[in-house]
Amino acid sequence: MTHKVNKQAVAQAFGRAAGGYDRFAGLQRYSGERLMALLPALSAGTVLDAGCGTGWFSRRWREQGHQVIALDLSPGMLAQARRDETAHHYLLGDIEALPLRAHSVDMSWSNLAMQWCDDLAQGLRELCRVTRPGGRVLFSTLAEASLHEVRSAWQALDDYQHVNTFLSEAAIRQAGDGLALRLSSETVEQRFPDVRSALQSLKGIGATHIHQGRASGLLTRQRLQQLAQHWPQDERGYRLSYQLVTGVIDCV
Incomplete structure (x- = not known):
């Protein structure tokens, strides 16, 4: 349930991407909407x-009348x-x-950030710690x-590692042992006109940090053609x- 994550490198990668992030963040918006759909109507x-x-x-939560605390690892x-x-x-x-102090928020929400935790179980425990009993973690x-x-x-x-490794669904479930966790999983596919565009989409959302090891090799035209x-x-x-x-956790 653990990765060795260079948090400073992650923060820097996302900071570099901050200015143009929203142009590439289609997956993040889709994922967030899926999370939104899991919630009943919430009082402020x-x-x-x-x-x-x-x-x-x-901003979405703020527009719905909630008091919003925005937290991020990246200053940018x-x-x-x-x-x-x-x-x-x-x-x-x-x-x-x-x-944050214990039981200080009514809901904790984390959209496509937990994969950057060293220890997912610790991250989930922290979200539960700051959420009041009767509240939810999504x-x-x-x-x-x-x-x-x-x-x-x-x-x-x-033979170099060019892509981060992620936990299995079983390991994610295990990280929630002892918590009232409900998980669901789906495959989301995106299509791009060429390989350069696909790689640019990853760079554009800051997801270029490698958990362990370093990628190697310049992206020359020949390299792109080989990729x-x-x-x-397909068509x-x-x-x-x-x-x-x-995942949804009901806090007790």
Whole structure:
């Protein structure tokens, strides 16, 4: 249930992407809407957006009348959220060590940020700790089948790790042992006109940090052509797929 994550490198990667993030964040918006659909109508309360990014969903919660705390590991992302006035409060912090007191929010929400935890179980415990009894934790994350097209294409060319590894759905479930956790999983596919566009979509959302090891090799025109030969495609273009896992925890 653990990864060795260089949190500073993650924060820097997302900070570099902050200015143009929303242009590439289709998956994040889809995932967030899926999470929204899991909720009944909520009376106004305090919502923690843990891993807020540019604050796209912080703004949604604010517009619905909630008091919103936007938290992110990346100073650049948090600055973008603040510039756009997406929340009421802005906190620089780590989901695995939330700078909030126990039972201080009515709901904790984390959309596609939990995959950057060193220890997913610790991250989930922290979200539950700050959420009042009777409140809920909602989160989405990525599981091990994500980005297999990128992985397989690169494996045909070299032995370096070019894509992050993600936990299995079983490991994600195990991280919630002892919690009232309900999980669901689906495959989300995107299509791109060429390999460069697919890779640019990953860079555009800051998802370029490698958990362990480092990618190697310049993306020359020849390299891109070689990747394209091994990258799955169909009449709709080059495929990029994600195993999206959503979770709901009822806090007691």
